[in-house]
Amino acid sequence: MFSLKQTIVVLILLFMSTMVQAQIKQGYKAPEVALPAANGDTIRLSSLKGKVVLLDFWASWCGPCRISNKGLVKLYPKYKDKGFEILAVSLDEDVDDWQKAVKKDKVSWLQVIDKGGWESGTVNQWRIVAIPTSYLINKDGVLVAMDLEGKNLEKALNELLGD
Amino acid sequence: MTLQVLMMQAQFSKANLQATGLTCALCSNAINKALKQLPFVESVKADIKNSSFSIVFRPGVEVKPDAIKDAVEGAGFFVGGLQVTGSFNSLNTGPDGIIKIGTSWFRFLKVSNQVLNGEVTFTLQDKAFLTAKAFKKISSTVKIPSLSTGKAEADQVKSGVKKGERIYHVTI
Numbered sequence: 001m002f003s004l005k006q007t008i009v010v011l012i013l014l015f016m017s018t019m020v021q022a023q024i025k026q027g028y029k030a031p032e033v034a035l036p037a038a039n040g041d042t043i044r045l046s047s048l049k050g051k052v053v054l055l056d057f058w059a060s061w062c063g064p065c066r067i068s069n070k071g072l073v074k075l076y077p078k079y080k081d082k083g084f085e086i087l088a089v090s091l092d093e094d095v096d097d098w099q100k101a102v103k104k105d106k107v108s109w110l111q112v113i114d115k116g117g118w119e120s121g122t123v124n125q126w127r128i129v130a131i132p133t134s135y136l137i138n139k140d141g142v143l144v145a146m147d148l149e150g151k152n153l154e155k156a157l158n159e160l161l162g163d
Numbered sequence: 164m165t166l167q168v169l170m171m172q173a174q175f176s177k178a179n180l181q182a183t184g185l186t187c188a189l190c191s192n193a194i195n196k197a198l199k200q201l202p203f204v205e206s207v208k209a210d211i212k213n214s215s216f217s218i219v220f221r222p223g224v225e226v227k228p229d230a231i232k233d234a235v236e237g238a239g240f241f242v243g244g245l246q247v248t249g250s251f252n253s254l255n256t257g258p259d260g261i262i263k264i265g266t267s268w269f270r271f272l273k274v275s276n277q278v279l280n281g282e283v284t285f286t287l288q289d290k291a292f293l294t295a296k297a298f299k300k301i302s303s304t305v306k307i308p309s310l311s312t313g314k315a316e317a318d319q320v321k322s323g324v325k326k327g328e329r330i331y332h333v334t335i
Binding site: 061063064065128129131 | 186187189190191192193195196208209210211214
């Protein structure tokens with residue numbers, strides 16, 4: 001039937017297709033995020049289970065991210081008490097730059113830092129290739145959408161938070 | 164012998180790179196990744212103040228501006244500006260303002276017979292290292308064919324450069 005060589009090739013191909021499937025995709029469970037906040041406390045994505053979470057990758061030096069912050073500053077208070085939370089992951093390497101941007105943009109949601117920038121573990125695990133990138137995660141910790149903004153984000157939040 | 168040693172030691176230590184494109188260049192990992200794969204690049208950081216990349220070079224490895232350009236273009240962007248900084252020890256730019264650093268030739272625009280000492284920053288003026296607008300401006304005031312072609316002309320050979328060799332154009 002199959003030679004040993006062929007079997008190995010098939011096994012490698014199977015393994016590779018499994019790897020490709022292990023992507024950050026809609027309908028999949030969100031991988032854990034466990035990163036430090038400014039005060040050093042670790043914040044875990046899993047601790048937000050039961051809430052609709054926007055996981056937002058950004059950095060102080062990313063212009064479009066700062067513009068996106070403006071939109072979120074308006075949206076956040078409207079949904080916060082209905083069970084919505086934002087967990088922002090900064091790719092900044094400099095804690096001061098990060099904190100300055102947080103203050104300047106007047107953001108009040110959860111902020112953590114993944115100090116390795118593009119090489120950091122979380123950024124790689126989530127396969128972030130450009131920022132801003134955001135994921136919307138439902139109450140069960142399942143990824144439901146990516147890069148929603150403005151009206152589209154509000155529409156999704158209304159659906160996910162409605163009973 | 165001493166001069167040769169000094170020439171060899173003249174090396175770029177860092178650079179500031181502005182990249183342009185349809186999307187935010189700093190916000191993409193593509194350029195960052197491509198630059199870090201260059202043998203002479205030690206580290207790359209986003210510099211928010213100048214919306215540019217701060218690059219630190221590896222000591223002892225020759226810096227090739229064309230390789231930086233290729234990396235940026237390979238990542239889907241363009242170089243909008245490149246400033247390279249090096250330390251120099253009494254390096255005379257000569258009457259033609261042409262010097263050799265490593266294996267690359269550099270021609271100073273509007274500067275001749277100057278002695279470079281200490282930390283000096285060169286701004287690349289070649290077509291591939293400027294925005295179209297900035298290149299138009301410089302090429303309207305500096306009329307030398309090699310600025311567009313990047314290749315040395317016959318009238319530059321007395322400085323040691325061979326006709327057709329790669330020559331970068333810089334200002335300080």
